[in-house]
Amino acid sequence: MTRVAAPKLLLILALALAAVYLFPLYWMYATSLKGASEIFANPPTFWPREPDFSIFPATWERRTMDTFLWNSLVIATGVTTLTVLLGTGCAYVLARYRNPWIDIGLFAILMLQVLPASVMITPLYVGFNQLGLLDYPRTAVIIAAAGKSIPFYIVLVRATFMSVPSELEEAALVDGNSRWGAFFFIVLPLARNGILVLAILTFMQAFGEYIYSKSIITTQSLQPASVGLSGFLGPNSTDWNGIMAYAAMYVTPIILVFVILQRRIVSGLTSGALK
Amino acid sequence: MSAQPQIELVGIDKHYGTFHALKNIDLIIPKGQFVALVGPSGCGKSTLLRSIAGLESITGGTMKIAGEVMNGVPPRKRDVAMVFQSYALYPHMTVEQNLTYSLRLKRVPRSEARKAADEVAKTIGLQQLMHRYPRELSGGQRQRVAMGRAIIRHPKAFLFDEPLSNLDAALRVHMRKEIRALHDRLGATSVYVTHDQIEAMTMADHVVVMRDGVIEQQGSPLALYDTPATRFVAGFIGSPAMNFIPGTIADDGQHVTLELEGVAALPIGRSLEPSRKVIVGLRPEHIEATPGKSGQIVLPVSVVESTGSLTYLTTDGAPELTVVITGRSDIRSRDTVGLNIAPERVHIFDAETERAL
Amino acid sequence: MRRILSSITDGKGFDLIMVGMTMLFLFALAGVPLVYNVVMSFQQVDMFNLNTFSRPFAGFENYVAIVSQPEFWLVIRNTAIFVFGSIAGQFIFGFALAIFFMLSFPFASTIRGLFLVSWVMPGLVVGALWGWILAGDFGVLNAILRGLGIIDGTMFWKSDPNLSIWAVTIANIWLGLAFNMMLLSVGLAGIPRDLYEAAELDGASGWQRFTTITLPMMRSTIGAVLALGLIYTLQQFDLFPAITEGGPANSSNVAQYWAWQWSFQLFDFAKGATVSMMMLIFVLVASIVYVRSTRHEVRG
DSSP states (O other): OOOSSOHHHHHHHHHHHHHHHHHHHHHHHHHHHSOTTGGGOSSOOSSOSSOOTTHHHHHHHHTTHHHHHHHHHHHHHHHHHHHHHHHHHHHHHHHHOOSHHHHHHHHHHHHHTTOOHHHHHHHHHHHHHHHTGGGSHHHHHHHHHHHHHHHHHHHHHHHHHHTSOHHHHHHHHHTTOOHHHIIIIIIHHHHHHHHHHHHHHHHHHHHTOOHHHHHHOOOGGGOOHHHHHHHHOSTTOOOHHHHHHHHHHHHHHHHHHHHHHHHHHHHHHHHHHOO | OOOOOSEEEEEEEEEETTEEEEEEEEEEEOTTOEEEEEOSTTSSHHHHHHHHHTSSOOSEEEEEETTEEOTTOOGGGTOEEEEOTTOOOOTTSOHHHHHHHHHHHTTOOHHHHHHHHHHHHHHHTOGGGTTOOGGGSOHHHHHHHHHHHHHTTOOSEEEEESTTTTSOHHHHHHHHHHHHHHHHHHTOOEEEEESOHHHHHHHOSEEEEEETTEEEEEEOHHHHHHSOSBHHHHHHSSSSOOEEEEEEEOTTSSEEEESSTTBOOEEOSSOOOTTOEEEEEEOGGGOEEEESSOSSEEEEEEEEEEOSSEEEEEESSSSOOEEEEESOOOOOTTOEEEEEOOGGGOEEEETTTOBBO | OHHHHHHHHHSHHHHHHHHHHHHHHHIIIIIHHHHHHHHHHTBOOOSSSTTOSOOOBOTTHHHHHHHHSTTHHHHHHHHHHHHHHHHHHHHHHHHHHHHHTTSOOTTHHHHHHHTTHHHHSOHHHHHHHHHHHTOTTTOHHHHHHHHTTSOSSOOOTTTSTTTHHHHHHHHHHHHHHHHHHHHHHHHHHTSOHHHHHHHHHTTOOHHHHIIIIIHHHTHHHHHHHHHHHHHHHHHOOTHHHHHTTTOSTTTTOOHHHHHHHHHHTSOOHHHHHHHHHHHHHHHHHHHHHHHHHTHHHHTO
């Protein structure tokens, strides 16, 4: 229908809405660049008078961000690896068949998505303690966080596999492949894009993992950036300059990756989330 | 005293950005007429239909429905009904609710609406299906519900947007007759868009052939068949399509020489300017074929196909000619065949303008 | 033996391994802890018997103790406000945005995709951002509201006991809005265009088209979105330590944070397990609604 308001007008409105929504992000960068006293100006300035980039290296040093970010990386990588390894094959099988067993499996996984981490952390902590896993806190967090991300990953990757026609696989089997061959050489490459996107999403979520890390890792040198932030962030914080600088450095890589992959991420989510 | 036309389109223009979709369309549709808009994909027939409905806006010209100017009037105030290609039945409503939807919007009392729906259901044979949902219906049933939904509104005009293209062939033939019968029974005014010229020919009182946003020719079905105004119309109407062969008018002005091997000059039964470059059109069903080497056109046959009641011959050569023979034939592939055609059946089109001469 | 091997490479064994490994992992990591949680809520747990399985049986003591806590009803109230406020805000704004982005204009889908950035950001960072925006004297939200003439003085979003839960709710609405919008967009896109055209020809105005076509056809989508909203809101944790730490005086404490506090600040794991169990009931109800809404997905 060509009877809507001028498209240009709508575009401007859309940009305005996006600007309002993304304002907190802008504010984070603006606040970090303002001098420590300017952030307390009343009324607040919307553009830093003299952008001061020195806050970034200063905060990096003071808050030992190199260690924290490294730990975040370790945890995120571990979670993603575990999730992809365990989740992909499972999603594939759940996509290929439909029978009562599959239904039970899918139901179980859907139910698992639902459990809040705050419910799981107590028994997990006690259990890890009894197994002695708390001596390897980052490993424990990786395992726990993987348990949290695998169900969601399976649900979405399953949707990706369902879009790979089964005729291709059947042709591969007839051509002489075993199930493994058909899976690795035919199905997997075709699902590669969807899996990649979801792996990246899993990574980004694990990069910000907080509750498990906070509860399980007590040695500061092993804590990830999220716990590092919580060390000086709270209802009574005053070092907002530092907090925003920390947050900016923590979050900018994620935002960059997101902006680059935004289209793929959106299509991956929308095709899998609700069919 | 001439009755006021039900739909009147004068100088209709439509642009999509820089794309000129409809160019200066003039069309008058009297009350009670069944008009078919035919043409290849992209010719603008659907656009024109949707413009009449108000689903597309026009950028120029005047459009009147029942004498009132409808430029800029939104669809829901135009009092026209449309049957969509996909039927567009409301999936979450029963057949009865689908039928009564337009009435319920106007807050017609329940009992009145139900009565109206029952009447319509009787007219199109839906009585048993009133409480079913669209997903439980077959294609043909859904089609009828779509029509019922249009009928119940007693609109000023019915608009059909390729309503039969989703049905299988046998059903299509059946529904063609039903739709036309319904139109007659209701005394309705209908505009019917299709890409299938057989539907247009069999159903319409008036056929409009469109190409590239322009009306190439309009008239009664048989008029378009007998006297196509352009080569395009000639090739579009009639199945199998007309054979076209380039040629030149002979020196005596009464014959045409074809650029085709094995052909003598054909008499054309009228006088035309000698040496004029033309395109000759021969309908497959007007060509007589006899085995052997005598005839106006003598060519070897490459393919012979028989459906039991008709035989199709395809000749070897450039261009290939298609001939249709009623009944069976002894002619076999690789035989030589002699073709003859009566002069009055020879269509001539100017090679450049492609208009009929 | 050979048959087993062949099954693994060519037959059912392959499927079983793929699914089995993962299911075992998930069972160990989710199923077992869940049961353990139930058990612990009926036990007496302290620092000394933390490492053993057999702990003194406590019957319903833990549950009674929790319910008798002075802050119990406050936590319930806060959780209810947080859940309903978040779901309502995310749904209404998400739906409005979804409808807006259905209109066609250049770059519509790209701009819409930008909103999802909130979904990939660490919850703690989002909490930090909103903690600063909602700050009393120097927060930019108050400055904007004052500038627009909506308020006169200062609203102490984080430290006023009446407002603190709303502070976290606002941040949560921002966080979950984009996801709601995405899911609702998918539902909206599933409604064929020509249904709207048919309705328009039948005489329906814009609002009538919305109520008679859009809403009924989106019923299962809306059900799923609301159920997911409930599930994700009950899972939301990170915002609390970042913005209010549940205070002041538990005025913004919710069930999930309270459970964590019991275990990791007061080191009373049994109480933590008990509150978790109570939360679980609600989560289960929501998940049943969710699974039923997406049942067609389960069927494939």
